[in-house]
Amino acid sequence: MNAPPKTIPTLAFVVPCFNEELVLDELIKQLTLLSAKLLQSGLISQEAQIVLVDDGSVDNTWNMVETASVTGNVMGIKLARNHGHQPALLAGLMTAKADILVSLDADLQDDLEAIPKMIEAYMGGAEIVFGVRSSRKSDTWFKRNSARTYYKMMHYLGVDLIADHADFRLMGRKAINALREYGEVNIFLRGLIKNLGFPTSTVEYDRAARVAGETKYPFRKMVRLALEGVTSFSVRPLRLVAWAGLTIALFSFIYVGYAVIMRFMGHSVSGWASIVASIYMLGGIQLIALGVIGEYLGKIYLETKKRPQFIIEKTTAD
Numbered sequence: 001m002n003a004p005p006k007t008i009p010t011l012a013f014v015v016p017c018f019n020e021e022l023v024l025d026e027l028i029k030q031l032t033l034l035s036a037k038l039l040q041s042g043l044i045s046q047e048a049q050i051v052l053v054d055d056g057s058v059d060n061t062w063n064m065v066e067t068a069s070v071t072g073n074v075m076g077i078k079l080a081r082n083h084g085h086q087p088a089l090l091a092g093l094m095t096a097k098a099d100i101l102v103s104l105d106a107d108l109q110d111d112l113e114a115i116p117k118m119i120e121a122y123m124g125g126a127e128i129v130f131g132v133r134s135s136r137k138s139d140t141w142f143k144r145n146s147a148r149t150y151y152k153m154m155h156y157l158g159v160d161l162i163a164d165h166a167d168f169r170l171m172g173r174k175a176i177n178a179l180r181e182y183g184e185v186n187i188f189l190r191g192l193i194k195n196l197g198f199p200t201s202t203v204e205y206d207r208a209a210r211v212a213g214e215t216k217y218p219f220r221k222m223v224r225l226a227l228e229g230v231t232s233f234s235v236r237p238l239r240l241v242a243w244a245g246l247t248i249a250l251f252s253f254i255y256v257g258y259a260v261i262m263r264f265m266g267h268s269v270s271g272w273a274s275i276v277a278s279i280y281m282l283g284g285i286q287l288i289a290l291g292v293i294g295e296y297l298g299k300i301y302l303e304t305k306k307r308p309q310f311i312i313e314k315t316t317a318d
């Protein structure tokens with residue numbers, strides 16, 4: 001049986017902003033224009049709301065958001081500190097009230113032209129529509145290749161991700177409500193949302209370069225997000241550690257047998273090099289194994305505290 005046809009939805013854009021004073025005006029201008037176009041073509045039922053989440057910026061971002069909220073259809077949410085991109089995005093998704101929410105980056109790297117197609121896919125029955133990059137031309141060689149390796153590794157670890165999809169996506173109300181049920185504080189949204197189920201669809205787009213300012217995702221934050229993705233969704237690294245331990249144990253068993261035989265045959269082993277080498281090697285492997293276990297333990301530690309996922313200091317609606 002087909003689902004009943006959807007009524008024309010209301011729309012909100014959800015945009016996390018961290019020190020984005022250089023792009024904010026352009027962003028609001030373009031989203032307002034797009035909103036008018038969408039309304040005109042009958043894809044949305046009223047002017048779209050622009051939800052800007054200030055993730056603890058230290059520049060002029062919040063002042064600009066407040067000013068924009070007076071004249072435009074803008075709602076500002078100010079987080080109490082810098083929580084990071086994922087919690088900021090979640091704060092916006094949990095606060096916005098519209099029927100469908102489109103999340104995108106503040107720097108206009110995500111192609112706005114893809115949004116009408118996303119809404120069409122939603123009207124066609126999809127509850128979640130993923131924006132997928134058709135190329136990585138605008139990336140550095142390093143980012144392109146590290147991303148490719150990462151998606152391969154995640155696939156191997158059994159994590160269901162959509163390659164080349166970041167956080168440019170449309171979500172319907174049902175999906176948002178389902179996401180609300182996930183109380184975890186270690187947030188990797190693109191994994192969580194893929195996990196929700198629902199009919200989904202994808203729209204391809206070309207990712208542009210940042211319109212202004214510089215990346216707010218330095219290498220350190222990228223690594224953190226990547227690790228978050230692995231340890232939030234897969235316990236396979238823990239199993240790999242156990243397998244490595246078992247394999248090494250097996251080999252050392254064989255080696256001990258060999259050494260004993262050699263001893264009885266009168267060729268006593270004289271080299272200390274092999275001993276020293278194996279001590280260092282085993283020590284290293286043990287430390288790595290401990291590190292992996294520690295990473296998961298840390299995660300459990302954070303989850304058991306049940307701290308809030310984000311803290312809103314104020315909104316422009318207050």
Ligand code: UDP
Pocket residue numbers: 015016017018019020055082083084085088104105106107109214215216217
């Ligand atoms: N961002 C955020 N909090 C942070 C870091 C980034 O809200 O701690 C936002 C940022 O303002 C932007 C989006 O996350 O809207 C993506 O960041 P950016 O464009 O700098 O990342 P890149 O495209 O370079 O990976």
Ligand code: MG
Pocket residue numbers: 105107109210215
């Ligand atoms: Mg960017």
